[in-house]
Amino acid sequence: MKEKLQKEYTSVFGAGSEAEENARLFFAPGRVNLIGEHIDYNGGYVLPAALSLGTYALTVPRHDNKVRLYSVNFPDKGVIEFTLDELVYKKEDDWANYPKGVLAVFAEKGYAGETGFDAVFYGNIPNGAGLSSSASIEVVTAFLWNELNEFKADPVTLVQWCQRAENEFIGVNCGIMDQFSIGLGKKDNAILLNCETLEYKYSPLKLGGHVLVIANTNKRRGLADSKYNERRSECEQALAGLQEKHSISALCELDAETFEQDKHLIKDDTVRKRAKHAIYENERTIHAAKLLKEGDLVGFGQLMNESHISLRDDYEVTGKELDSLVEAAWDEETVIGARMTGAGFGGCTVNLVHKDNLKEVLERIGEKYEKATGIQAEFYVAESGEGAHEITD
Numbered sequence: 053m054k055e056k057l058q059k060e061y062t063s064v065f066g067a068g069s070e071a072e073e074n075a076r077l078f079f080a081p082g083r084v085n086l087i088g089e090h091i092d093y094n095g096g097y098v099l100p101a102a103l104s105l106g107t108y109a110l111t112v113p114r115h116d117n118k119v120r121l122y123s124v125n126f127p128d129k130g131v132i133e134f135t136l137d138e139l140v141y142k143k144e145d146d147w148a149n150y151p152k153g154v155l156a157v158f159a160e161k162g163y164a165g166e167t168g169f170d171a172v173f174y175g176n177i178p179n180g181a182g183l184s185s186s187a188s189i190e191v192v193t194a195f196l197w198n199e200l201n202e203f204k205a206d207p208v209t210l211v212q213w214c215q216r217a218e219n220e221f222i223g224v225n226c227g228i229m230d231q232f233s234i235g236l237g238k239k240d241n242a243i244l245l246n247c248e249t250l251e252y253k254y255s256p257l258k259l260g261g262h263v264l265v266i267a268n269t270n271k272r273r274g275l276a277d278s279k280y281n282e283r284r285s286e287c288e289q290a291l292a293g294l295q296e297k298h299s300i301s302a303l304c305e306l307d308a309e310t311f312e313q314d315k316h317l318i319k320d321d322t323v324r325k326r327a328k329h330a331i332y333e334n335e336r337t338i339h340a341a342k343l344l345k346e347g348d349l350v351g352f353g354q355l356m357n358e359s360h361i362s363l364r365d366d367y368e369v370t371g372k373e374l375d376s377l378v379e380a381a382w383d384e385e386t387v388i389g390a391r392m393t394g395a396g397f398g399g400c401t402v403n404l405v406h407k408d409n410l411k412e413v414l415e416r417i418g419e420k421y422e423k424a425t426g427i428q429a430e431f432y433v434a435e436s437g438e439g440a441h442e443i444t445d
């Protein structure tokens with residue numbers, strides 16, 4: 053990978069030998085969330101895993117305060133250039149607003165950095181597919197900037213700064229799940245993360261004869277134009293209703309039983325359904341992590357299915373494509389769990405599938421999906437990977 057990006061670097065920036073010697077390669081993965089959807093911003097538990105797919109950034113420090121960025125994925129955007137004293141959002145800077153936003157948050161926190169860098173980015177996560185390609189760009193930037201300047205910020209702080217960049221600079225009110233799992237993921241493990249306290253535990257992915265298959269609906273969506281922020285504000289309304297009786301600061305502090313007793317405090321039917329999803333999904337996630345630990349994959353898969361139903365009926369973030377792809381998977385005997393993953397409205401599903409006849413099973417699912425939607429799905433057997441790091445060999 054380093055060689056490939058060095059070549060790109062030379063052709064884009066026309067580098068000399070100094071650049072070659074000083075080039076450093078950083079990586080941040082994408083993530084797939086196994087269960088615990090739309091509850092990170094409600095103070096709940098999530099269970100994501102880092103993927104082996106991700107974003108690479110070949111980085112060469114500069115002696116002035118310029119930053120020049122190029123992405124192999126967006127060659128038509130060319131080199132995007134700015135200085136460290138003009139870290140402002142610009143629509144025309146497109147994808148480069150993600151790294152720029154991260155540098156802006158570092159500066160705001162008192163870690164400005166005096167000299168900039170040139171970088172070539174390359175990502176192999178499908179864009180807009182709900183596998184966190186944007187958070188991956190943010191986190192790789194945070195790790196490289198931290199290293200180049202020897203700021204020594206710890207990884208949890210770095211991922212919080214990335215979330216802040218997404219919230220304040222990009223304008224998407226996302227929770228912490230994506231950045232956290234991308235920064236702190238560990239190969240062959242999912243992370244059970246308490247999004248309220250940021251306490252976390254690794255959950256070994258002991259899948260027996262099963263694999264995790266990510267299926268892309270190939271219906272793209274961007275978070276900014278999705279109803280993501282609307283769902284967040286509906287949850288805030290629900291919380292305000294419940295706070296009339298409970299001194300809670302997040303929906304997931306309530307258990308399902310208490311919610312059932314007091315749900316009348318939420319007057320609006322739609323808002324009440326949103327809260328129901330959040331509270332039950334949190335309990336499902338805790339339960340699912342326990343079943344994974346005990347090796348009860350069938351039970352785990354059942355909870356994945358329930359999660360999808362709740363996201364479809366109560367949270368209403370699925371849509372025809374995600375539902376058709378999940379339903380086609382449910383029809384297969386060897387699929388023991390299937391659900392949408394990520395923000396929804398398009399993007400990917402995650403499926404727990406036995407290895408037997410995998411190819412035929414996926415072909416059948418793909419055919420049914422295409423019949424229902426006219427779109428071809430894509431399937432990847434998910435490989436879990438390490439969290440963000442520098443690649444030194």
Ligand code: GLA
Binds near residue numbers: 092226228230395396
């Ligand atoms: C997006 C957000 C996350 C999370 C998920 C839904 O990926 O970035 O913070 O809310 O949606 O679970």
